[in-house]
Amino acid sequence: MIKETIITVDIGASKVHFAVVEGNNLIEYSEIPQVGLVNIGLDNQKLLEIISGGVKKIISILTKQKETVSAISIGSPGSLDSATGIIQNPPNLKGVINFPIVDELKKLFDVLVFLLNDADAAALGEGWLGAGQGFKDIVYITLSSGVGSGIIKDGKLQNKRELGHEQFVVRDEQRTCSCGESNHAEAFLGTNGLAETSAQIMGTKFSDMKTEDRYKISIEMRKGASNGDEKWLALEDKYSEHLGIFLNEVITNNRPQIIILGGGIIQENTRLLNKTKQHLKKFSETEEVPIVLAKLKNPVNLGVAKYALEQLKRN
Ligand SMILES: [Zn+2]
Numbered sequence: 001m002i003k004e005t006i007i008t009v010d011i012g013a014s015k016v017h018f019a020v021v022e023g024n025n026l027i028e029y030s031e032i033p034q035v036g037l038v039n040i041g042l043d044n045q046k047l048l049e050i051i052s053g054g055v056k057k058i059i060s061i062l063t064k065q066k067e068t069v070s071a072i073s074i075g076s077p078g079s080l081d082s083a084t085g086i087i088q089n090p091p092n093l094k095g096v097i098n099f100p101i102v103d104e105l106k107k108l109f110d111v112l113v114f115l116l117n118d119a120d121a122a123a124l125g126e127g128w129l130g131a132g133q134g135f136k137d138i139v140y141i142t143l144s145s146g147v148g149s150g151i152i153k154d155g156k157l158q159n160k161r162e163l164g165h166e167q168f169v170v171r172d173e174q175r176t177c178s179c180g181e182s183n184h185a186e187a188f189l190g191t192n193g194l195a196e197t198s199a200q201i202m203g204t205k206f207s208d209m210k211t212e213d214r215y216k217i218s219i220e221m222r223k224g225a226s227n228g229d230e231k232w233l234a235l236e237d238k239y240s241e242h243l244g245i246f247l248n249e250v251i252t253n254n255r256p257q258i259i260i261l262g263g264g265i266i267q268e269n270t271r272l273l274n275k276t277k278q279h280l281k282k283f284s285e286t287e288e289v290p291i292v293l294a295k296l297k298n299p300v301n302l303g304v305a306k307y308a309l310e311q312l313k314r315n
Pocket of ligand 1: 164165166177180181
């Protein structure tokens with residue numbers, strides 16, 4: 001079997017992370033650092049410079065090792081179109097609009113280029129080498145600034161739905177989502193959703209919170225709750241109740257064999273996971289579906305590599 005060499009690029013909300021995937025192995029190069037995206041006046045051209053710069057360096061390293069690149073594969077926050085290779089208008093990449101990244105990179109490097117939503121990529125990565133190994137029906141959910149989802153059914157990625165932007169009912173409360181519609185899971189479970197719940201419990205004003213402070217809340221909640229602080233415990237309880245309601249919907253509508261939770265708000269937080277499971281138990285109609293934390297350090301890089309390998313096999 002030929003061992004394909006895939007250059008992978010994970011465009012996060014705050015940085016770009018490059019890695020090479022060969023077979024099952026993820027290789028990082030100290031010469032290719034992560035590149036920050038915050039406060040640099042990001043636009044299509046800037047993003048292209050950052051990505052092509054990293055890719056160029058990796059290709060020169062691989063060329064010295066007499067290796068050829070099979071494909072470049074990119075994970076990016078949505079909205080995007082994998083089929084046309086265009087990053088459309090992602091709220092988490094302000095300044096990047098209708099960017100035909102696949103065509104631009106093909107022109108520069110004359111190699112196959114693939115583009116995939118980052119949550120879809122993480123789902124594939126976790127299913128391939130992480131917490132979802134051995135399962136064919138997987139729902140992956142990322143809880144960070146946004147609420148992303150990737151659904152794998154019968155081993156195949158279903159990339160049509162965004163669970164974080166589907167109707168979700170919390171009794172006695174209405175919230176407007178970042179997408180403009182009301183009562184989506186993201187409005188309760190993303191960074192701003194957690195911050196809004198926190199403001200209610202702490203008696204502060206959500207609109208007065210600075211963006212960087214909103215991002216610190218999940219860490220403070222983790223610390224405060226494990227120290228037994230009443231208000232942080234109350235926030236942890238409320239958030240896990242919201243998450244339980246959401247997961248109940250996800251299970252009812254998708255019937256997965258396993259749910260994998262990733263993203264900054266819940267990563268390595270078994271306290272929050274266990275509390276969520278307790279809330280979920282209240283819904284008697286919910287069958288026992290294992291709910292686990294994501295395992296991989298670089299699920300997006302591995303996932304886009306897996307995606308590229310599948311596409312290469314097809315061609
Ligand atoms: Zn929404």
